[in-house]
Amino acid sequence: MPVAPRGSLDRRRFLTASAAGAALTAAALPGCAASVGSGSGAKGAKETLTIMDVAWPKKDKQNAERALGMNLEIVTYDITKLNAMLAGKNPPDVVRGVGATDVPYFAARGLMTDLDSYFARSDVLKPSDLAPANDVWRYDATSRKQGTGPRYGMAKDYSQDCMFWYRTDMFEAAGLELPSDTEPLSCDEWLDLGERLVKRRLGKVKVYGLSAGTVGGPLTTFSWMTASAGGSLFAADLATVDFSSPEALKALEWYLDYAKSDIGPSVVNPNPDGWDWPTYQANRMAMATDGYWFGGAIGGDAKVAEVSRFAPAPQLGGHRISPCFSGTGYWVPKGAKNKDAAWKYFEWYFGGKPAQDRATSGWGIPSLNSLRSKMPRDTAFHQQSYAVQQRELPYFSVLPVSPYAQVDALNAVLTKFLPDAVKSGTSAGKVADTLNSRINEQLARGKELVG
Amino acid sequence: MSTDQLAGPGARAPMRAADARPSSPRARHPRSLRARRAGAFYVFAGPWLLGFLALTVFPLGYALWLSFTNSDGLSPNARYVGLANYREVFTDPDTLASLARTGLFTAITVPLTIAAGLFLAVLLNQPIRARGVFRTMIYLPAVVPPVGAALTFKLIFDRDSGSANGLLDVFGANGLAWLQDPYARWVLITLTVWGCGNVMIISLAGLQDIPAELLDAARVDGASWWQSFTRITLPLLSPVLFFQLVTQIIATLQSFLPLLIAVDPTPKGVAAVPESNRLIMIDVFAQYFSNGRYGYASALLWVLFAFVMAVTFLVFKMSRGVVFYAVDPEQTQTKPRTIGDS
Numbered sequence: 001m002p003v004a005p006r007g008s009l010d011r012r013r014f015l016t017a018s019a020a021g022a023a024l025t026a027a028a029l030p031g032c033a034a035s036v037g038s039g040s041g042a043k044g045a046k047e048t049l050t051i052m053d054v055a056w057p058k059k060d061k062q063n064a065e066r067a068l069g070m071n072l073e074i075v076t077y078d079i080t081k082l083n084a085m086l087a088g089k090n091p092p093d094v095v096r097g098v099g100a101t102d103v104p105y106f107a108a109r110g111l112m113t114d115l116d117s118y119f120a121r122s123d124v125l126k127p128s129d130l131a132p133a134n135d136v137w138r139y140d141a142t143s144r145k146q147g148t149g150p151r152y153g154m155a156k157d158y159s160q161d162c163m164f165w166y167r168t169d170m171f172e173a174a175g176l177e178l179p180s181d182t183e184p185l186s187c188d189e190w191l192d193l194g195e196r197l198v199k200r201r202l203g204k205v206k207v208y209g210l211s212a213g214t215v216g217g218p219l220t221t222f223s224w225m226t227a228s229a230g231g232s233l234f235a236a237d238l239a240t241v242d243f244s245s246p247e248a249l250k251a252l253e254w255y256l257d258y259a260k261s262d263i264g265p266s267v268v269n270p271n272p273d274g275w276d277w278p279t280y281q282a283n284r285m286a287m288a289t290d291g292y293w294f295g296g297a298i299g300g301d302a303k304v305a306e307v308s309r310f311a312p313a314p315q316l317g318g319h320r321i322s323p324c325f326s327g328t329g330y331w332v333p334k335g336a337k338n339k340d341a342a343w344k345y346f347e348w349y350f351g352g353k354p355a356q357d358r359a360t361s362g363w364g365i366p367s368l369n370s371l372r373s374k375m376p377r378d379t380a381f382h383q384q385s386y387a388v389q390q391r392e393l394p395y396f397s398v399l400p401v402s403p404y405a406q407v408d409a410l411n412a413v414l415t416k417f418l419p420d421a422v423k424s425g426t427s428a429g430k431v432a433d434t435l436n437s438r439i440n441e442q443l444a445r446g447k448e449l450v451g
Numbered sequence: 452m453s454t455d456q457l458a459g460p461g462a463r464a465p466m467r468a469a470d471a472r473p474s475s476p477r478a479r480h481p482r483s484l485r486a487r488r489a490g491a492f493y494v495f496a497g498p499w500l501l502g503f504l505a506l507t508v509f510p511l512g513y514a515l516w517l518s519f520t521n522s523d524g525l526s527p528n529a530r531y532v533g534l535a536n537y538r539e540v541f542t543d544p545d546t547l548a549s550l551a552r553t554g555l556f557t558a559i560t561v562p563l564t565i566a567a568g569l570f571l572a573v574l575l576n577q578p579i580r581a582r583g584v585f586r587t588m589i590y591l592p593a594v595v596p597p598v599g600a601a602l603t604f605k606l607i608f609d610r611d612s613g614s615a616n617g618l619l620d621v622f623g624a625n626g627l628a629w630l631q632d633p634y635a636r637w638v639l640i641t642l643t644v645w646g647c648g649n650v651m652i653i654s655l656a657g658l659q660d661i662p663a664e665l666l667d668a669a670r671v672d673g674a675s676w677w678q679s680f681t682r683i684t685l686p687l688l689s690p691v692l693f694f695q696l697v698t699q700i701i702a703t704l705q706s707f708l709p710l711l712i713a714v715d716p717t718p719k720g721v722a723a724v725p726e727s728n729r730l731i732m733i734d735v736f737a738q739y740f741s742n743g744r745y746g747y748a749s750a751l752l753w754v755l756f757a758f759v760m761a762v763t764f765l766v767f768k769m770s771r772g773v774v775f776y777a778v779d780p781e782q783t784q785t786k787p788r789t790i791g792d793s
Binding site (some may be wrong): 086420 | 521524525526527528529544545605609610611612616619620623624625626627628630631632714715717718721722723724725737739740741742743744745
């Protein structure tokens with residue numbers, strides 16, 4: 001078979017056509033939109049409620065269907081899918097959400113159902129029985145403020161997310177005094193403890209001294225520390241941030257020092273486990289910044305519970321605050337097709353057996369005041385954490401979150417610029433300027449869209 | 452079977468209706484036959500066409516429209532912004548940097564992947580024992596889901612609990628933050644090349660398509676293995692390699708999942724991707740789902756589309772004189788050779 005350049009044979013045609021075809025089809029826009037089911041998986045005559053949530057065990061789903069007398073269609077929670085469903089005017093009936101950070105964004109865009117009339121009619125979920133943390137699910141569209149106005153959802157439970165858990169065995173091994181149950185540490189003391197508790201070998205951290213990250217990412221850490229120093233990260237109209245204020249700068253300096261010291265997960269070296277529990281349980285973390293809910297995990301492991309204690313939220317300045325950055329619960333999209341069925345689910349989930357079971361489990365403070373008496377106090381571990389939590393409640397606060405951008409988007413800016421700043425030793429002032437310009441640019445774009 | 456073939460053997464050129472002989476079926480019922488054939492074509496192709504229109508053409512058109520707006524997909528106040536998004540794509544330093552990183556990543560990984568696949572294919576084309584087992588082992592990474600592969604690498608290269616640093620530990624060496632800059636890009640390149648099983652399989656098929664008599668003849672003529680490989684194997688394999696080059700470039704320019712080593716495929720996770728691994732698709736995802744900038748992200752995708760097309764066109768242009776195709780004597784001769792010809 002002779003060989004010649006640019007001859008023509010079926011194989012050539014095939015390969016050329018294949019490559020060209022591949023070029024044309026594969027180069028066509030790679031879609032980002034998720035394929036989304038309609039959620040109309042009706043079985044028999046019973047109505048179907050579509051819930052976007054974390055995966056449910058099959059048994060839980062069957063029990064819920066029996067209790068509610070309806071079919072449940074569980075769509076695994078995925079923000080990209082949720083955005084696609086909302087944009088496509090085909091949302092789920094009920095959506096899991098983080099009240100503190102989701103509500104301003106979605107409510108400002110008119111995507112959430114005002115549930116006030118449902119609460120007013122309910123015999124199970126009475127507004128007078130709602131814990132103050134449920135205010136994270138309120139939003140006033142006129143003043144653009146969270147914490148007032150109609151209720152758009154409800155928390156299943158809540159925590160004060162800047163409190164921390166620590167390992168007594170590690171403190172004792174390091175010859176350190178245990179943190180107080182009543183007086184908060186200063187952030188500098190906290191950092192110093194972390195530096196003393198960290199264990200390294202050949203450049204690897206064997207035991208993290210301190211995991212200082214809060215549940216909502218670095219933005220919420222800065223927001224809390226700035227507030228504790230007496231300032232506010234966001235301007236009054238929530239349309240801009242100011243990292244250059246003395247209070248925010250102090251918070252930024254603290255975080256840069258923390259990340260530089262490499263004593264725990266940070267934007268420079270994120271925790272590969274994604275959350276603190278696996279590392280904490282594996283005896284590789286001395287202090288973990290997680291609210292009361294984390295006690296649910298600790299309480300499930302007797303060995304870890306025996307050496308774990310709870311402590312008040314540290315403070316950067318003189319303003320003692322202990323904020324909630326989550327208030328995870330559910331909301332009903334404005335475009336939901338089965339709102340009454342969604343409310344029926346609310347009453348069962350937030351006020352029925354699931355709520356009672358959650359209250360006794362220690363996975364967070366119950367969302368209804370009437371259930372608070374059910375919080376576990378049967379072991380020394382539970383008694384200590386309960387007492388510390390009770391004393392912390394007066395310092396509860398909800399810090400402002402801007403409706404003009406999703407918290408993930410603002411965290412992305414921090415995650416992008418902070419690692420370089422840590423490695424290059426850039427001054428906090430310079431970092432603050434960069435963060436201000438980048439984040440304010442995003443907020444301005446969002447403001448234009450929200451109006 | 453084409454209509455020309457129906458017209459009988461030797462009818463190679465397409466026939467026009469006017470050329471048809473009266474006895475041909477086409478002449479007897481030209482319209483009805485064509486209509487029937489067209490009808491059959493549309494009946495069979497219809498479902499695909501509908502799917503193509505609904506799931507490809509419409510989304511593409513919609514994304515094109517979005518790229519001229521400031522839509523975030525949710526807000527009621529989105530408006531037409533003309534070419535502003537496209538202007539921003541070409542002036543935003545972050546986007547330009549991620550485009551440059553994408554180009555560099557493609558320039559490194561595509562040749563490496565093809566070379567690794569070819570090298571393994573040559574090895575596995577030898578008559579060795581347990582060849583099937585080795586082929587399977589090398590092909591396996593190609594069938595591992597990208598997320599699974601990324602998770603595996605995360606477990607290997609984690610700074611504090613990964614086996615790579617565990618190995619260094621054994622030798623008393625300091626562990627490295629493999630999944631952070633400046634090492635993250637090399638882990639990503641390794642992960643990408645590790646998945647060269649597909650390329651290996653295609654190269655192997657190409658190698659087995661090369662007539663053994665050509666290699667035997669070369670050996671008889673005293674050619675070394677290297678000479679046979681460079682003068683016979685590679686030229687005959689060049690169309691296969693070219694095909695791989697084009698498809699690999701397109702796929703690599705659109706890499707997304709492998710970039711998520713050590714992070715979750717969520718907006719929060721994507722934000723944690725190290726700078727050196729922030730390729731264009733990571734930016735696209737972040738713009739869509741973190742920043743809610745549907746308009747800008749759509750513009751980015753259209754620019755990526757144009758970029759992929761341009762690169763592909765360039766590769767096609769450059770392939771002339773480098774890619775060799777076997778010649779079909781029937782198609783290159785103007786008249787049939789007879790015994791009298793010399």
